[in-house]
Amino acid sequence: MRTITYRQALNEAFDEEIQRDPNVFLIGEEVAEYDGAYKVTQGLWKKHGDKRVVDSPISESGFIGMAVGASMLGLRPVCELMFWSFYTVAWDQIANNAGMVRYMSGGLINCPIVIRGPANGGTNVGATHSHTPENIMATIPGLKVVCPATARDAKGLMKTAIRDNDPVMFMENTMLYGLEGEVPDPADGDFTIPLGVADLKREGVDVSLIAHGRSVLIALEAAEILSAEHGIECDVLDLRSIRPLDEEAILETVAKTSRVVLVDENKPFCGVSAQIAALIQEKAFDDLDAPVQRVCSIDAPAIYSPPVEKEQLPTARRVIDKVLSII
Amino acid sequence: MRTITYRQALNEAFDEEIQRDPNVFLIGEEVAEYDGAYKVTQGLWKKHGDKRVVDSPISESGFIGMAVGASMLGLRPVCELMFWSFYTVAWDQIANNAGMVRYMSGGLINCPIVIRGPANGGTNVGATHSHTPENIMATIPGLKVVCPATARDAKGLMKTAIRDNDPVMFMENTMLYGLEGEVPDPADGDFTIPLGVADLKREGVDVSLIAHGRSVLIALEAAEILSAEHGIECDVLDLRSIRPLDEEAILETVAKTSRVVLVDENKPFCGVSAQIAALIQEKAFDDLDAPVQRVCSIDAPAIYSPPVEKEQLPTARRVIDKVLSII
Amino acid sequence: MPVLAESTTDFSKTEINAALTAEQKRHLLRDMIRIREFETGAFEQYQKKKMGGFLHLYIGQEAVAVGSVSLMGDNDHVITAYRDHGHALAVGMGMDECMAELFGKRTGCSKGKGGSMHFFAPDKNYWGGHGIVGGQTPLGLGLAFGLKYKGLKGCSMCFLGDGAVNQGAYHESLNLAGLWDLPVIYVIENNGYSMGTSQKRSSAFNTCLAERAAGYGIIWDVVRNGSDLYEVREVVGRAVERAHAESRPTVLEIATYRYEGHSVADAKHNKQTLQEGYRTKDEIEHYRKNFDPIGNFSEKLIQEGVTTEDEIKEIRKAAVAETRASVTFADQSAFPTAEDLLTDVYSEVDHNTLAGRTGRHFFND
């Protein structure tokens, strides 16, 4: 199969959806003429023009709220937050308007909007630019949350997100943009991946590693080392979407291995892995041979210092230690 | 001991702290001339004047950010959000500025600010006005979170919060404002309660109910019924502060009863109770005779319809059912 | 700052108003009276504890909603804040579904899920009803953006209060509206107060709040007598014309006044019990007497020979009857059930699509 980058995969998804549906348009800061701060939208403005690819002033509350309003009329805005971190200045529009206007209108309205951009640490841009708000998004019923780890998933999930009739918070990762992966050729037909279906990215028997986003790669790295150095074989389950959540797949791997380590770039307090741990202990209490363990970012604002930031994020080393502690 | 309302207890705390420290001032919408939308600041403007009790325009981002800036100079602003729900429009100032400026400055700055107001459902004001963001606040290292359930705790914790040198998110409850409770007389000396110390509000042996805020009262109600109707005796542990968290007290009650039901007005996904459940199963795995159970708000935006909103929030009935399911 | 004051111009003679038929004029009067009676009825029901939460009454401001909405064509849209009953009835929503919403019933316009602050009727181009001050202003912009994107000749009328102009989202919206020439009309209903704060205690301004628009190169205008439906129509009409013909935004400020408290929970400050508070009985009486939109328009129509005292009495009677019927309707309707809590959260789930059936969407036990 052909190989493209995560960035190109997203770009393809936009390109295809823009062509498929005249209601789809991209909007964000520097997404058009500048080709995107991270070049994810490269070439799309040149190809599709001002109407379909729109540069916005630095007014996240304004342009995201505007997109929500436009979506109520049936448009399908795909909004870029240059960094997901900047949701903090647009939070009211996201939580209350995108997330709740359907409910408050008794179902008269729906908001088929996608909000997307990178949500990750690891690039030494400091605390204000390194939020990973998937837990905060997913705590709001009404929002959906997707965190792809590979090029293939990025494309397939993005196309589904754009077609979804509910607001989807789509979290990419600047550290993944350049990574290559196999992605089906558009010539072979329309390629989508449903939300709410986890992907078992590695099969094992001893321990389940459950993760989302780039943490999946950390989990895979740890799994290889555990296999090579300790003979421990791990399932690596990639949640892919946080809400909807593939609970069945989670319970299945837990039933198989009875031991779980969650890998999660969120800060620990009320991170996504707190929810998954709570869920597992509730629904698979008797399956568990050891407490569910979590490897999260170290519980402080994101540090700038490059070598130390590496340590702050989940590392394969920390995952391995956790696994060894419960085996 | 004398009895006053939760509202009066807070009012006393403000009054005493304004007198004690010239750097303390109150600011918010309608807190001064109007005496507060919920009359929590009644009489304080008349007594202390324009400088110490300040009415703000409807600009939460502006006045809270301003208060953060003033706190960097050593003032101790106590900011009212008329509803905590309105944090959504001020979130950047809270999370990034109050929460992280200390870290990003390598400890050169601290923000001795309190942000307070009611954070609860149950008053039929709909989804936008019924947020309970303690989980969202507590996920940010750098912020502290306090949720008092009684008049006594409200006063003691508020005075401590104002004196604390870090930003404290103080969550009150409109349904508690009118409730009376015993509060030490100011004549008997300065009364404070430390943050990070839970309070065992009822002693039992069979099951631990752990809660914060108004859910503590629901838990107590359930505990009485369980005792009367089922002979089941519950510990009711009131966390009082979410961050810092009294982990010892949690583990102690779990060790005693081996069965836990968490009562939490948060929405379930990544709610505070998800964190507590994750923590208990991790640290007290062998103590548990049954999975930790959670009673949260039903997972939808807050409904308006008065009788149904009652059902959406945790109820004693649901707590009792959960307890019976694990006994 | 614009304070309600007598118009020196006779706006009944302007083109837009001269074009109204007698029938249309009576209809406009009727619309204002229906709003007044509906809210008066709602207030009574509130006091009988038939509803919870807030009830922000629009009484005194009726000419603004009715006058503005009367200019709407097929592709014109309306959105407002939480003081939303007047606009709702003006766009043609029925009293039944509105009263039922207040009662929290399933037959309510939002199925009892939204309440007083969250009335919606997308089929009537009415997009709510929004509780967060200023939060509707980017949405209103989005309606305008959508119209322009689709190539439709229409506009979005976005109402907001004099307190709301100090929210950041409004400022961001103004910049985008000005920059992209979006056909949005921001109508500031300046009733002199945001809750208990008089306008001069909440806003820094030069001559008025609308004037801030100049800083974004946006045209602005003022209605000095917001109780004169003709003046409202004239000024709003020009903005609608500008939006339709040039796809350009306008900011309007309309001086008006609310007779009741900020919300009816704001009892200390409402007419029944006012002793102290942020405004005097005399002030309220002054506006009631001299700037009542219904009184104002009634007088005009009688003078014009378009209607009579008697006919107005009949209109009022009909509105009272309609209100009563809506109370009965609301009373007899069922509450939502606990199961209803989980519908209307996700469209895909509601429609039982494959997407709605895949993965877990809700996290109750």
Next chain:
Amino acid sequence: MPVLAESTTDFSKTEINAALTAEQKRHLLRDMIRIREFETGAFEQYQKKKMGGFLHLYIGQEAVAVGSVSLMGDNDHVITAYRDHGHALAVGMGMDECMAELFGKRTGCSKGKGGSMHFFAPDKNYWGGHGIVGGQTPLGLGLAFGLKYKGLKGCSMCFLGDGAVNQGAYHESLNLAGLWDLPVIYVIENNGYSMGTSQKRSSAFNTCLAERAAGYGIIWDVVRNGSDLYEVREVVGRAVERAHAESRPTVLEIATYRYEGHSVADAKHNKQTLQEGYRTKDEIEHYRKNFDPIGNFSEKLIQEGVTTEDEIKEIRKAAVAETRASVTFADQSAFPTAEDLLTDVYSEVDHNTLAGRTGRHFFND
């Protein structure tokens, strides 16, 4: 929109500038040169991968920070956005702690925790260095509020970019500043671009961005030649005087230009590799040649007989040496450790107070 243009007035003769001693003038020139050399050195080190993340260079804008800061008295405070090295050095921070911060070292001004965007020196009344566009504007207001509260005669100078004016927080701050007469000076450094977006593609305005202040009753002014340190001092000086004497806010817009890319990661658009991109090589060269603040001031001081070409060479040499020393300092300093991650989160914990020791503050294993 104000674009950099030659001053018609000779600002060297105004009172505020005429009062400068020769020594002070040389000092101002030296400050600009130090910023230029520091950043040039930092850029080199960035390319050697000695640092991560962003590096937003201030090169071309030096007269703004140095001119403004030169007016600061004991109770005047400064706060700015992420393009913060210039202001940092201008207030008197040492190159060592600044370079070490870029290198992510423990000896950095923020212990390596903040990085390029987050320089701080409260002891020098310098409050950062803020990464969220517009996020510093309410903080700057708070400094002014604090001064007034404490009864001190001072002001807060809050710098922001031409893109930042479209953030809601700035608008809210303006209203509060105007309403409460707070001694804040918002200095819009209009360098013509927010990242790759030219100013006219990001902002709707009448004659300029500062003019929006008029809508809040706030006095505003413009510096047309922001590369002329004398003009900057003159205009900012009047605002400082207004803040001190009347406790009133001012909004200033200073036309300036940045020579380098938005950040050095913005390579496609910087001078080395520019082929296409949002501005032409010619445009950059035009400003470099005609509106270089250092060139401009050097010329003036030579003409005034205050300094000589040779002396300027010496100043530059010293600045280069100082930069080099700072690189060595940074290189030789230690990185923070993983343990350092958990300090500077909570003041009470750092100080090991009873509050800091009570309850669990961190949720690692």
